[in-house]
Amino acid sequence: MLDDRDRKILDLLQADAGISVSDLAERVALSVSACSRRIQRLEESGHIARRIVVLDRKRMGVPTTVFALIKTAHHSDEWIETFRRAISGIPEIVEAHRLTGNQDYILKIVLPRVEHYDVIYKQIVRKIELFDVSASISMEILKSGSAIPVGYAD
Structure with a gap:
């Protein structure tokens, strides 16, 4: 069962998968270790399927x-x-x-x-x-x- 902090973590990771755990923890009012455990749990439960990098299509030549x-x-x-x-x-x-x-x-x-x-x-x-x-x-x-x-x- 997800709570509001889990949802906030998921929302923030969708916006920037490269956000540091310490920045993420600060934004959801958790310690770094507690935030890290939640991320790991969200990955293990399948809520986080993968983390990706979004490329700039114009710079990649496919606009x-x-x-x-x-x-x-x-x-x-x-x-x-x-x-x-x-x-x-x-x-x-x-x-x-x-x-x-x-x-x-x-x-x-x-x-x-x-x-x-x-x-x-x-x-x-x-x-x-x-x-x-x-x-x-x-x-x-x-x-x-x-x-x-x-x-x-x-």
């Missing part, structure tokens, strides 16, 4: 975002696993979701420029049969991040 919407005529477990393997080897595909509604999948693809989308498209269709693929180019990022709300956790 363009394309969302590819995919329809398929296949829905078997075998096809889904083949699709998963096909996209997992393409680093430009940073997110993939199976959807309800008119589309079956959406891929978030980061690219150096929009023209590079054709390279990624060809990599996908060489590996797996798709019914329809349409792409939308992100014009502006209005909100971005990987932080999730901590208030719902038990």
Whole structure:
């Protein structure tokens, strides 16, 4: 069971995974050792899945975002696993979701420029049969991040 301090620790770590334990402890009003034990417990319980570094996409040369919407005529477990393997080897595909509604999948693809989308498209269709693929180019990022709300956790 998480308490308010655990939630505050999780929230602060989401904002900056590199925060020192002493700074974190001060911000949640705990001793360094007590804070360290809580972090370890949160990792062991699986509340903290991993700690990552967020890179600047422009400096990394991939400022363009394309969302590819995919329809398929296949829905078997075998096809889904083949699709998963096909996209997992393409680093430009940073997110993939199976959807309800008119589309079956959406891929978030980061690219150096929009023209590079054709390279990624060809990599996908060489590996797996798709019914329809349409792409939308992100014009502006209005909100971005990987932080999730901590208030719902038990």
